[in-house]
Amino acid sequence: MRRYWQKKPLLIRQAIPDIVAPLARDELFELADLDDVESRLITHFRNAWNLEHGPFAPDELPPVKKREWTLLVQGVNLHHDRAHALINRFRFIPDARLDDLMISYATDGGGVGPHFDSYDVFLLQVHGKRRWRFGAQRDLSLKPGLPLKVLQHFEAEEEWVLEPGDMLYLPPHIAHDGIAEGECMTASIGFRAPSSHELTAQFLYHLAERAEEASEDSRGHARYRDPAQEPVASPAALPARLIERVGAILATVNWNEKDIAEFLGTYLSEPKANVVFDAPERALNAQKFVDRAKKIGVRLDRKTILLYDARSYFVNGEAQALSSTLKKWLPELADTRFLEAKRFVTLTDESSMTALLHEWYRAGWILLGALP
Ligand code: SIN
Numbered sequence: 001m002r003r004y005w006q007k008k009p010l011l012i013r014q015a016i017p018d019i020v021a022p023l024a025r026d027e028l029f030e031l032a033d034l035d036d037v038e039s040r041l042i043t044h045f046r047n048a049w050n051l052e053h054g055p056f057a058p059d060e061l062p063p064v065k066k067r068e069w070t071l072l073v074q075g076v077n078l079h080h081d082r083a084h085a086l087i088n089r090f091r092f093i094p095d096a097r098l099d100d101l102m103i104s105y106a107t108d109g110g111g112v113g114p115h116f117d118s119y120d121v122f123l124l125q126v127h128g129k130r131r132w133r134f135g136a137q138r139d140l141s142l143k144p145g146l147p148l149k150v151l152q153h154f155e156a157e158e159e160w161v162l163e164p165g166d167m168l169y170l171p172p173h174i175a176h177d178g179i180a181e182g183e184c185m186t187a188s189i190g191f192r193a194p195s196s197h198e199l200t201a202q203f204l205y206h207l208a209e210r211a212e213e214a215s216e217d218s219r220g221h222a223r224y225r226d227p228a229q230e231p232v233a234s235p236a237a238l239p240a241r242l243i244e245r246v247g248a249i250l251a252t253v254n255w256n257e258k259d260i261a262e263f264l265g266t267y268l269s270e271p272k273a274n275v276v277f278d279a280p281e282r283a284l285n286a287q288k289f290v291d292r293a294k295k296i297g298v299r300l301d302r303k304t305i306l307l308y309d310a311r312s313y314f315v316n317g318e319a320q321a322l323s324s325t326l327k328k329w330l331p332e333l334a335d336t337r338f339l340e341a342k343r344f345v346t347l348t349d350e351s352s353m354t355a356l357l358h359e360w361y362r363a364g365w366i367l368l369g370a371l372p
C-alpha cells in the first residue's frame, strides 16, 4: 500500500497460486442472461469496435470459436459465493472503497482496446493467458465517434503475459491494453472513488432530505416573505431584496462532522439500484432462528453492506445509533461478515441482538451458517 497504492503499477506473479476461476465460462454466460446483472459485450470484428449492453441470451453471444470478442460481467461477487470469497481477500482496503468484482471472458485476440480507467484496479488472471501492455502516458485523448473509450495514441512502457494466479495492480489513469492469448478470463477487483461533484451533489441532497423530515415533524416551514414589497415599474427585474433574503435563508444551512459521517455511511452502504435481497422462502421463527444460529452462526449476505463508525452503524443504506450493547458484536460482524456459533451463544442474552438479527434474517440481509 505504501509503495504502490494510487502511485504506480505493480505486477505480482502468482499472487494467488493454484487459482481456480470462481466461475466456469457457462456460469458467467448464465449470469449475463439475468435482468439484474450488468453485462457488456465488446466485439472487434473486422477492425471495428462495437459495444452492446446485456442481458444476453446464450444464443445472442458470438460463438466461442470466433476471435476478438469479450463479455464483461459486473458485480459477480453479489451472485456467487466463490466470487464473493475472492473479493473478500481484498478487504485490506476499506469496504467504503471497494466496489465490485467484474469478470471478463475473452476469445483469442479479445480485449476492450487501449484505454484508461478513473479507478484503481487489480487485474487477476483466473483462466488462460492475457498479454497486458501499459504505461503512464500523458496524452489521454480518445478516438472520437466510438461506442467505447479507446485511446487515440497508445504507447506501452511495459508488457507482460499474465498466467492464472498472476495479478496486475493499476492506479487510476494508467493507459493499458489487455489482449487474450487464446480463451481467457480475468477478474477485475474495482474500487469506488466518487468525484467531488458527485459527493457534493449527494451530500446536499442528503441535507435537503433531512431538512424535509425535520420540517415535517415541526410543520415549521420557513417560507419566503416580502411584506415590504412596493409596487414596481419594471416587473421583470429580479428584486435585490429577494436575493438578499434568499441569501439569509441559505446561510442558515449548516452541518458538522456527524452529518458528514451519517451521509457517507448511508450513501456508501446503499445497495446498487439493481440489487434485490432474497428473503428466505419459509423463514424460521425467532426461537428456531436463535437455536440454529447457536449451532452454526450467522453471516452477512453477499449483497449486504454493513459499515460503522464510533457513533452509528449503516446497513444497506439505513443509519442507526450504535448503542453500547450493539458495540459488543456489531463491529465484529461488520468486519468479519460472520458471527460464529460460540460468539452467538455468549451473546444470546442480548435480546436486542437476537431480535435485530432475526429481522435482518427475514429481510434476507443475513444467512445462517458460514460462507461455504
Ligand atoms: C478486461 O478484463 O478485459 C478489461 C479490464 C480493464 O482493462 O479494465
Ligand code: CO
Pocket: 115, 116, 117, 176
Ligand atoms: Co481498464
